[in-house]
Amino acid sequence: MALDLETREQLIDTVRRFVTERLRPLEGKVAEDDAVPDDVVAEMRELGLFGLSIDPEYGGLGLTMEEECLVAVEMGRTSPAFRSVFGTNVGIGSQGLVMFGTDEQKAHWLPAIASGELVTSFALTEPEAGSDSAAVQTRAVRDGDHYVVNGSKRFITNADKAGLFTVMARTNPSEPGARGVSAFLVPADSAGLSIGKPEKKMGQHGAHVCDVVFEDVRVPAANRLGAEGQGFKVAMQVLDRGRLHISAVCVGAAERLIADCVAYARERRQFGKPITEFQLVQAMIADSRTEAMAARALMLETARKRDQGAAITLEAAAAKYFASEMVGRVADRAVQVFGGAGYIADYGIERFYRDVRLFRIYEGSSQIQQLVIARETLR
Ligand SMILES: Cc1cc2nc3c(=O)[nH]c(=O)nc-3n(C[C@H](O)[C@H](O)[C@H](O)COP(=O)(O)OP(=O)(O)OC[C@H]3O[C@@H](n4cnc5c(N)ncnc54)[C@H](O)[C@@H]3O)c2cc1C
Numbered sequence: 001m002a003l004d005l006e007t008r009e010q011l012i013d014t015v016r017r018f019v020t021e022r023l024r025p026l027e028g029k030v031a032e033d034d035a036v037p038d039d040v041v042a043e044m045r046e047l048g049l050f051g052l053s054i055d056p057e058y059g060g061l062g063l064t065m066e067e068e069c070l071v072a073v074e075m076g077r078t079s080p081a082f083r084s085v086f087g088t089n090v091g092i093g094s095q096g097l098v099m100f101g102t103d104e105q106k107a108h109w110l111p112a113i114a115s116g117e118l119v120t121s122f123a124l125t126e127p128e129a130g131s132d133s134a135a136v137q138t139r140a141v142r143d144g145d146h147y148v149v150n151g152s153k154r155f156i157t158n159a160d161k162a163g164l165f166t167v168m169a170r171t172n173p174s175e176p177g178a179r180g181v182s183a184f185l186v187p188a189d190s191a192g193l194s195i196g197k198p199e200k201k202m203g204q205h206g207a208h209v210c211d212v213v214f215e216d217v218r219v220p221a222a223n224r225l226g227a228e229g230q231g232f233k234v235a236m237q238v239l240d241r242g243r244l245h246i247s248a249v250c251v252g253a254a255e256r257l258i259a260d261c262v263a264y265a266r267e268r269r270q271f272g273k274p275i276t277e278f279q280l281v282q283a284m285i286a287d288s289r290t291e292a293m294a295a296r297a298l299m300l301e302t303a304r305k306r307d308q309g310a311a312i313t314l315e316a317a318a319a320k321y322f323a324s325e326m327v328g329r330v331a332d333r334a335v336q337v338f339g340g341a342g343y344i345a346d347y348g349i350e351r352f353y354r355d356v357r358l359f360r361i362y363e364g365s366s367q368i369q370q371l372v373i374a375r376e377t378l379r
Pocket of ligand 1: 121
């Protein structure tokens with residue numbers, strides 16, 4: 001059920017203050033240390049951020065999609081690594097369980113996920129199955145009341161901190177496509193499961209991705225999510241939702257960058273006046289503002305549509321495609337408005353430029369969003 005407007009405003013205001021007062025001063029340190037401090041993670045737990053999307057019955061806040069997106073916009077106003085701390089618990093790591101889990105599975109796992117005591121990750125991508133995610137080769141072979149899982153997953157966010165993985169694995173080898181895939185909840189401490197070293201990345205330092213390797217990992221059949229062969233459907237429904245959440249983060253990042261541009265351009269003087277007085281600089285700010293507003297409108301409309309129970313595959317793909325490309329252009333203009341300072345690390349703009357680059361790649365690249373939008377339009 002939606003929060004009343006006053007409670008909703010209080011929540012957004014609390015997150016905004018946490019971002020402004022607590023997280024923004026730490027942006028440089030988190031990037032340099034490639035880690036979010038433990039006390040910040042503990043404060044995120046106290047604020048309930050790990051349980052935004054989980055029903056109050058299991059200890060979460062049970063936000064609507066619109067409310068979750070509004071929180072994600074606020075989190076977008078700081079380094080994306082902070083949102084990643086709890087992002088998988090709110091989205092791709094938990095939602096397979098929320099949408100397809102049995103009552104027993106939910107009661108067993110969701111309270112610890114909602115509190116942040118347990119971190120979850122979503123393990124779909126493999127070395128040979130990226131955009132073509134229905135081509136997963138990780139195998140799950142039924143053996144009595146267990147499945148035996150073998151294979152490897154790549155670029156898995158929060159794998160080094162996760163206690164539980166939602167894993168997509170092939171249960172039917174004679175069905176090479178989507179219908180041969182099933183989804184499983186696999187505890188990180190299962191025998192035979194190992195995690196690779198965190199990858200060195202272009203940006204979003206402080207958030208980690210690692211390989212996850214399965215060698216004869218025995219997973220109870222009771223840990224399967226949905227029916228055999230439903231795993232790809234689980235993954236796609238999780239991603240529809242995740243894409244909308246990412247588009248909200250992109251909107252927040254764009255609004256932050258625009259505010260930074262305006263503040264800097266007001267102070268920076270050239271040719272005897274603030275650079276805000278030059279219409280060519282104004283044009284960059286106007287273009288960024290217009291695009292950010294358009295992305296916000298599309299994202300919110302799609303979130304409301306989902307809250308009304310409508311299918312949003314097309315709209316979520318369009319929102320993610322537009323918002324992630326938009327924030328790339330906004331970050332590029334921000335470097336330009338800052339001039340040389342935009343290229344210098346101390347100002348933080350070049351860091352944002354690198355951080356937002358990822359949004360056009362993960363949870364489906366821009367090209368994959370284009371294919372989804374075209375498929376749904378031509379249907
Ligand atoms: C930091 C980070 C975090 C991630 N977190 C997770 C995670 O938590 N869980 C998870 O499962 N995965 C995760 N991923 C994986 C991510 O979702 C994939 O990297 C992404 O889907 C692209 O797959 P790929 O890297 O194999 O690229 P490819 O699929 O090899 O794509 C390469 C290029 O080809 C294009 N392309 C591919 N197919 C087509 C086509 N049919 N038509 C047109 N163009 C096409 C792509 O758009 C891209 O430009 C993460 C990745 C990164 C970098």
